[in-house]
Amino acid sequence: MVRAPCCERMGLKKGPWTYEEDQILVNYVNMHGHDNWRALPKLAGLLRCGKSCRLRWINYLRPDIKRGNFTREEEQTILELHAALGNRWSAIAAQLPGRTDNEIKNVWHTHLKKRVNKPEKQYGSSNFQHEMKEEDIEASPSSSSSSSSSKRSEISSGDLNSPNHSCSEISSVITIDKDDMQVLENLEQMDDDFWSEIFSGESSGEFTDMEGGYRYKPSMHDDMQFWFYALTRGDGLL
DNA sequence: AACTTCGTCAACCGCACAATC
DNA sequence: TGATTGTGCGGTTGACGAAGT
Numbered sequence: 033m034v035r036a037p038c039c040e041r042m043g044l045k046k047g048p049w050t051y052e053e054d055q056i057l058v059n060y061v062n063m064h065g066h067d068n069w070r071a072l073p074k075l076a077g078l079l080r081c082g083k084s085c086r087l088r089w090i091n092y093l094r095p096d097i098k099r100g101n102f103t104r105e106e107e108q109t110i111l112e113l114h115a116a117l118g119n120r121w122s123a124i125a126a127q128l129p130g131r132t133d134n135e136i137k138n139v140w141h142t143h144l145k146k147r148v149n150k151p152e153k154q155y156g157s158s159n160f161q162h163e164m165k166e167e168d169i170e171a172s173p174s175s176s177s178s179s180s181s182s183k184r185s186e187i188s189s190g191d192l193n194s195p196n197h198s199c200s201e202i203s204s205v206i207t208i209d210k211d212d213m214q215v216l217e218n219l220e221q222m223d224d225d226f227w228s229e230i231f232s233g234e235s236s237g238e239f240t241d242m243e244g245g246y247r248y249k250p251s252m253h254d255d256m257q258f259w260f261y262a263l264t265r266g267d268g269l270l
Numbered sequence: 271a272a273c274t275t276c277g278t279c280a281a282c283c284g285c286a287c288a289a290t291c
Numbered sequence: 292t293g294a295t296t297g298t299g300c301g302g303t304t305g306a307c308g309a310a311g312t
Contacts, residue, residue, distance in 0.1 A: 047280095047282090068297080082298085084282080134279085134281085137301075142279075
């Protein structure tokens with residue numbers, strides 16, 4: 033198997049993304065989509081590798097990303113899915129609309145694994161990050177590496193349109209109501225239609241017309257609202 | 271006030287699989 | 292059918308800010 037020579041070329045930038053880079057990437061994906069991540073940075077004029085662009089888009093710039101604290105329900109879902117699936121973050125993320133595998137992975141390592149085998153009542157809200165004592169830190173013996181032999185996800189984001197198939201494996205552990213399933217089924221379509229909806233002014237109430245720009249109102253983190261507003265305005269803020 | 275330790279999270283790395291040639 | 296390329300995944304790292312001493 034040949035490893036992709038990603039990021040090995042000289043001159044490719046690494047590290048945190050700048051506003052200008054975000055703007056370029058968002059504008060390019062807006063206009064051309066992201067059929068070929070490898071070719072995208074060159075075509076868009078970014079000094080980044082395709083993997084970096086893809087990661088940035090998926091984990092931060094994608095418009096349907098839900099940011100901010102995880103709800104108690106989301107945390108519970110992660111705990112249940114992790115117990116069933118192990119460290120298969122993408123499979124877990126597939127059941128949590130708007131959340132990314134990277135984000136879930138971070139939340140697990142920083143918060144949730146501390147809660148394994150701990151009484152539920154200790155954590156009444158999602159804002160528990162400073163409530164923990166160091167002595168509480170104890171990973172579950174079954175929490176990690178249990179899935180190392182089955183690294184691939186049977187439930188991937190590509191399965192969202194076939195819920196009967198993708199959810200069967202975990203159906204005994206979690207329940208997904210009809211509304212949640214509808215959200216899952218709509219995710220791919222939402223992604224495809226997102227930009228056209230923005231610029232046609234037909235978004236379903238999630239975006240507010242802001243004198244030439246658009247602001248994602250309900251679920252985005254404050255700074256994400258700023259970035260997204262600035263990016264979609266394209267008015268050269270910063 | 272200065273320094274150290276800890277927690278968080280964005281981003282990178284390397285591997286594996288799927289698709290294509 | 293094997294080689295190559297593209298993509299997705301999970302593990303890990305490192306920068307940064309907060310908290311502690």
